[in-house]
Amino acid sequence: MTGSSVTIFVCVSCRRSLNGDESYDQPGEELVPALKSRLKDAGAGDVTVTPVECLAVCKRPCTIAVTAQEKWVYIIGDLDPTQHADDVVEAALAYQRSEDGIVPWKERPPTFRKGVVARLPPWGFTQPEPETA
Ligand code: FES
Numbered sequence: 001m002t003g004s005s006v007t008i009f010v011c012v013s014c015r016r017s018l019n020g021d022e023s024y025d026q027p028g029e030e031l032v033p034a035l036k037s038r039l040k041d042a043g044a045g046d047v048t049v050t051p052v053e054c055l056a057v058c059k060r061p062c063t064i065a066v067t068a069q070e071k072w073v074y075i076i077g078d079l080d081p082t083q084h085a086d087d088v089v090e091a092a093l094a095y096q097r098s099e100d101g102i103v104p105w106k107e108r109p110p111t112f113r114k115g116v117v118a119r120l121p122p123w124g125f126t127q128p129e130p131e132t133a
Pocket of ligand 1: 053059
């Protein structure tokens with residue numbers, strides 16, 4: 001389903017430790033407006049950014065999920081709003097262009113290669129049977 005609408009869920013609850021002490025920030029809160037701004041500049045109105053409370057990857061702040069109907073879902077962690085917002089937009093647009101959500105390895109920004117936590121099949125997916133001779 002090439003070109004379908006994409007949603008980027010951004011965890012806004014992730015806490016990132018600062019200075020190795022009790023202090024922390026919540027990078028997802030900065031990542032949401034950073035992504036919205038860049039997507040607007042890119043004219044990508046069919047890529048939506050939605051804050052979410054937790055994606056259960058709390059030890060790799062901040063975390064996002066990239067999803068679209070009938071495409072594989074990608075969970076990406078270790079994102080910084082200042083350093084990685086452009087990478088997230090680039091990857092989301094490549095994801096949108098893809099047939100099934102699986103972007104070729106060399107087209108993924110390094111952030112997505114290193115930060116991938118999991119990918120999940122789309123709803124109703126069944127693995128094709130191997131062909132027999
Ligand atoms: S608090 Fe961000 S994934 Fe759980």
